[in-house]
Amino acid sequence: MKLERVEIVHVAIPLVTPFRTSFGTMTTKDTFLLHLVTDVAEGWSEFAADPEPLYCSEFVAGAEIVLRDFLIPRMAALPHLTTAVLADALAGIKGHELAKAALETALLDAELRSYGMPLATYLGAVRDRVPAGVSVGIKDSIPELLDDVERYLAEGYVRIKLKIEPGWDVGPVRAVRDRFGDALPLQVDANTAYTLADAEQLRRLDEFGLLLIEEPLEENNLHAHALLQQRLRTPVCLDESLHHARDTAAAIALDACRVVNVKPARVGGYLEARRVHDVARAHGVPVWCGGMLETGVGRAPNLALAALPGCTLPGDTSASARYFAEDITEPFVLVDGHLPVPDGPGIGIAPLPDALRRFTRERRDLYAA
Ligand code: SMG
Numbered sequence: 001m002k003l004e005r006v007e008i009v010h011v012a013i014p015l016v017t018p019f020r021t022s023f024g025t026m027t028t029k030d031t032f033l034l035h036l037v038t039d040v041a042e043g044w045s046e047f048a049a050d051p052e053p054l055y056c057s058e059f060v061a062g063a064e065i066v067l068r069d070f071l072i073p074r075m076a077a078l079p080h081l082t083t084a085v086l087a088d089a090l091a092g093i094k095g096h097e098l099a100k101a102a103l104e105t106a107l108l109d110a111e112l113r114s115y116g117m118p119l120a121t122y123l124g125a126v127r128d129r130v131p132a133g134v135s136v137g138i139k140d141s142i143p144e145l146l147d148d149v150e151r152y153l154a155e156g157y158v159r160i161k162l163k164i165e166p167g168w169d170v171g172p173v174r175a176v177r178d179r180f181g182d183a184l185p186l187q188v189d190a191n192t193a194y195t196l197a198d199a200e201q202l203r204r205l206d207e208f209g210l211l212l213i214e215e216p217l218e219e220n221n222l223h224a225h226a227l228l229q230q231r232l233r234t235p236v237c238l239d240e241s242l243h244h245a246r247d248t249a250a251a252i253a254l255d256a257c258r259v260v261n262v263k264p265a266r267v268g269g270y271l272e273a274r275r276v277h278d279v280a281r282a283h284g285v286p287v288w289c290g291g292m293l294e295t296g297v298g299r300a301p302n303l304a305l306a307a308l309p310g311c312t313l314p315g316d317t318s319a320s321a322r323y324f325a326e327d328i329t330e331p332f333v334l335v336d337g338h339l340p341v342p343d344g345p346g347i348g349i350a351p352l353p354d355a356l357r358r359f360t361r362e363r364r365d366l367y368a369a
């Protein structure tokens with residue numbers, strides 16, 4: 001393939017309700033799509049981070065510069081453009097996994113479309129639909145939380161994840177267990193809000209039979225997570241701390257993580273996400289696909305990943321309506337608590353031109369041959 005054009009499309013889509021985590025509140029999905037054009041096919045992808053570096057160090061404006069000045073020139077210099085050689089060509093640029101993932105995914109979409117293969121087939125998916133979990137933000141009160149959980153369960157979600165932070169942990173978890181019972185698949189996500197000094201408080205969560213506690217301590221501190229795991233029955237799951245298959249292997253070896261949240265963006269793309277999955281599966285460690293409040297452009301490829309054999313827990317792969325009154329693609333709709341794995345070529349979806357136009361703030365070429 002020959003690269004002809006890379007276009008960046010900044011979009012902003014209002015969320016149906018604010019989404020609060022231990023690090024902030026989101027009211028709009030404000031990000032960019034990449035539209036990559038080659039001589040044989042086109043591809044789309046979505047950048048997973050936000051305008052501010054609160055979840056991770058990458059952010060929208062910074063990623064545009066990294067793509068324009070460092071990543072795309074290396075891609076454009078390749079004599080034969082394929083995803084097989086892209087990651088090596090970008091490896092000299094340190095970090096910036098989310099920006100690299102956006103570029104690789106758009107290329108992978110174009111490449112797979114050029115020979116008519118769905119991403120799910122390429123990755124080795126074993127399911128044509130995947131169970132959907134939902135991530136529930138921090139609320140102002142327990143009754144408000146219980147109303148939200150009740151509504152999501154009525155919609156069919158098969159697993160609930162509660163965002164927690166100091167002061168909003170044991171109380172909400174107990175209230176949800178009391179109201180909805182012990183059989184409800186339930187897990188929590190702290191987004192790095194605790195320290196080892198909080199181990200006793202986190203141990204109080206053990207009595208609720210949670211599937212996992214996600215990223216309780218500071219990012220990248222595998223040692224501290226291993227020490228915490230020694231004191232908890234609840235399995236520790238890492239999110240922010242895992243950046244590739246190598247550190248996933250290290251985390252498993254250290255017993256810093258007994259469950260893996262794989263986000264393709266966080267690990268540099270779907271090819272590395274497949275390797276993360278393979279490492280975890282080889283160790284018998286359950287994997288699930290995380291989410292970054294993606295529009296349909298990001299959700300579609302995540303569903304393909306969630307259909308891999310090692311993804312044995314429901315992901316944060318919720319329906320479009322969880323976040324958006326109107327998605328930028330055909331919406332993903334929950335059927336019996338599941339979402340369909342796209343079966344069209346590439347990521348199997350593309351933005352709807354009319355919705356894209358209305359949600360677009362700016363578009364520019366980052367590269368034109
Ligand atoms: O896509 O439903 C989704 C979001 C799930 O909670 C979610 N994501 O740490 O796992 C996580 C968070 C990261 C984004 S919070 C703005």
Ligand code: MG
Nearest residue numbers: 189214215239
């Ligand atoms: Mg998380």
